[in-house]
Amino acid sequence: RYNVPDFLVYKYGASSKEVFDYHEILETIPVEKARDLKYSYELKAIYGPYLSKDFVDYVKFHIIGTSKFFLSSSIRYLSLQINNLKLQKFMGLSDQSSDILSSLLHGNLGLVWQTLQSQPLITFDRLIMVTITFLVLLSVFIREQRFYIFLFISLIFYFAILTGPVSIPRYRLPVEPLMLILTAYSLVTAISKFRHYLQNKKN
Numbered sequence: 147r148y149n150v151p152d153f154l155v156y157k158y159g160a161s162s163k164e165v166f167d168y169h170e171i172l173e174t175i176p177v178e179k180a181r182d183l184k185y186s187y188e189l190k191a192i193y194g195p196y197l198s199k200d201f202v203d204y205v206k207f208h209i210i211g212t213s214k215f216f217l218s219s220s221i222r223y224l225s226l227q228i229n230n231l232k233l234q235k236f237m238g239l240s241d242q243s244s245d246i247l248s249s250l251l252h253g254n255l256g257l258v259w260q261t262l263q264s265q266p267l268i269t270f271d272r273l274i275m276v277t278i279t280f281l282v283l284l285s286v287f288i289r290e291q292r293f294y295i296f297l298f299i300s301l302i303f304y305f306a307i308l309t310g311p312v313s314i315p316r317y318r319l320p321v322e323p324l325m326l327i328l329t330a331y332s333l334v335t336a337i338s339k340f341r342h343y344l345q346n347k348k349n
Contacts, residue, residue, distance in 0.1 A: 153200075214311070215317065218318075220315040221267055288331070291331070305320060
């Protein structure tokens with residue numbers, strides 16, 4: 147229900163016939179029915195064909211969209227939720243603010259750069275998330291406590307893949323403690339190994 151409309155907008159454009167037709171179908175489904183698992187087979191018959199006929203494109207869309215789970219800015223999300231015009235202006239947010247992922251998907255690198263420049267605090271927050279994601283992935287190469295590392299990473303990616311292209315920072319909250327633990331562990335291990343390397347070099 148949530149992924150298919152975004153996928154159709156990504157593939158055909160917001161004002162396309164495909165998106166318009168799909169929204170007409172959505173309007174015929176009562177909200178209560180859409181949220182009740184006993185109607186899942188009936189709902190899959192509506193949503194399923196949109197995914198099966200473009201399965202490869204959808205998988206690509208889902209994987210790229212999942213990056214929002216790791217790289218989206220909590221500051222940006224919080225500013226939008228507070229809905230204070232002065233705060234949003236201070237953060238560089240406006241109705242014309244582009245979504246970086248959408249700009250990347252459509253190859254508009256100029257718009258990506260313009261957005262990053264106009265939102266310094268949000269860009270800094272995104273850089274922190276890039277660093278945390280890198281250190282989380284770096285922990286895979288640490289031999290000590292490997293079982294716990296893979297357990298944590300499995301839980302992190304479970305939540306990431308589950309939310310996929312509709313991910314927002316709120317969905318990252320359950321696993322942020324795990325991400326921070328792995329980040330700290332990677333940093334401590336890297337510093338320790340670097341010191342050990344320097345001592346060996348001196349000897």
